[in-house]
Amino acid sequence: MNERVEALRKAGHATILAFESSCDETAVAVVRDGREALANQILSQIDRHAVFGGVVPEIASRMHVEALDPLLDAALSEAGMTLKDIDAVAVTCGPGLVGALLTAVSYAKALAYARGLPLVAVNHIEGHVSANYLAHPDLEPPFACLVASGGHSHIVLVEHYGEYRLLGQTLDDAAGEAFDKVARVLDIPYPGGPLLDKLAEEGDDGRYRFPHTHTPGKYDFSFSGLKTAVINQAHNLRQQGEKIDAADFAASFRRAVVDTLVEKSVAAAVDAGAASLAAAGGVAANRLLRRELARQGEAAGLKVYLPPVALCTDNAAMIGSAAFYRLMRGEAAALDLNALPSLRMFA
Ligand code: KG4
Numbered sequence: 001m002n003e004r005v006e007a008l009r010k011a012g013h014a015t016i017l018a019f020e021s022s023c024d025e026t027a028v029a030v031v032r033d034g035r036e037a038l039a040n041q042i043l044s045q046i047d048r049h050a051v052f053g054g055v056v057p058e059i060a061s062r063m064h065v066e067a068l069d070p071l072l073d074a075a076l077s078e079a080g081m082t083l084k085d086i087d088a089v090a091v092t093c094g095p096g097l098v099g100a101l102l103t104a105v106s107y108a109k110a111l112a113y114a115r116g117l118p119l120v121a122v123n124h125i126e127g128h129v130s131a132n133y134l135a136h137p138d139l140e141p142p143f144a145c146l147v148a149s150g151g152h153s154h155i156v157l158v159e160h161y162g163e164y165r166l167l168g169q170t171l172d173d174a175a176g177e178a179f180d181k182v183a184r185v186l187d188i189p190y191p192g193g194p195l196l197d198k199l200a201e202e203g204d205d206g207r208y209r210f211p212h213t214h215t216p217g218k219y220d221f222s223f224s225g226l227k228t229a230v231i232n233q234a235h236n237l238r239q240q241g242e243k244i245d246a247a248d249f250a251a252s253f254r255r256a257v258v259d260t261l262v263e264k265s266v267a268a269a270v271d272a273g274a275a276s277l278a279a280a281g282g283v284a285a286n287r288l289l290r291r292e293l294a295r296q297g298e299a300a301g302l303k304v305y306l307p308p309v310a311l312c313t314d315n316a317a318m319i320g321s322a323a324f325y326r327l328m329r330g331e332a333a334a335l336d337l338n339a340l341p342s343l344r345m346f347a
């Protein structure tokens with residue numbers, strides 16, 4: 001093992017400079033000992049992609065390249081540090097868009113090589129889970145975690161730092177993807193999830209009826225059937241000349257997704273013997289999901305942990321936190337690290 005990694009491991013401390021560029025946010029953070037974000041800089045490209053109705057990979061990559069330098073300067077300045085204060089460099093290596101991932105992977109590799117610093121490769125999903133360590137100083141494994149984002153939806157048991165057991169997952173669409181696609185039929189601009197959520201706050205969630213999907217696995221979920229049923233219902237109502245009440249429609253759809261996510265994650269956590277349940281990923285910003293997880297989780301005897309909304313969506317602080325625990329296990333990456341667009345968290 002690299003001597004520098006071994007020295008950091010022995011000391012049990014590390015200040016990590018972390019990079020994230022897997023989708024449409026460029027982010028650079030400085031994280032101390034896995035728990036404290038000293039800087040958390042994010043540049044969202046959403047406005048640039050919104051006109052196309054989704055992320056355009058080529059544009060995303062180009063914008064990451066432009067943003068990395070100034071964001072690094074801003075992060076160091078926010079932390080009141082220079083590169084001399086940094087002990088290791090971390091980067092998201094997957095999953096995500098290959099071109100987008102490659103920008104920060106190349107940048108982090110160059111920086112680690114030039115400064116002679118250890119490089120730590122982080123799985124984006126593990127990063128989302130680790131956002132909880134930044135938000136909740138008392139949270140320690142084991143705990144269950146619902147990770148729901150635009151590309152992934154899993155229920156995991158965090159057995160130890162960096163060690164996960166899959167309890168359940170989506171069999172098709174991710175929850176965020178379903179939110180974004182249903183938002184589109186309601187003419188809500190990309191990314192639809194947050195705006196659909198806001199609209200749903202004003203709506204009656206009992207007005208429209210949508211099917212509940214049954215899955216063979218007790219803790220698995222499926223959103224593709226629901227999404228198609230909801231989109232078809234919108235088209236049918238319009239063909240019949242009926243006006244759709246967007247707020248009620250959004251509220252009814254949100255209720256169907258949230259009921260499934262909450263019911264399954266609370267059951268999975270209780271059955272796995274976990275005392276706590278955390279949430280992570282962009283969909284964990286959803287207002288109803290947060291209220292229901294807290295209510296139903298606590299009713300089932302679980303301590304519920306919700307990161308602040310800013311740490312639910314993509315950021316680099318979560319990558320710095322996950323990297324700390326990888327580093328403390330001696331898991332540094334080699335300089336031939338590549339972007340891994342289909343990287344999985346479970347074999
Ligand atoms: O974790 P994230 O920022 O990026 C991925 O790793 O995918 O998640 C983005 C996803 C998008 O699908 C977005 O619509 C969804 O999270 N999202 C929400 C909310 N905020 C973000 N979905 C529902 N309600 C929200 N408030």
Ligand code: ZN
Pocket residue numbers: 124128149150281282313314
């Ligand atoms: Zn994400």
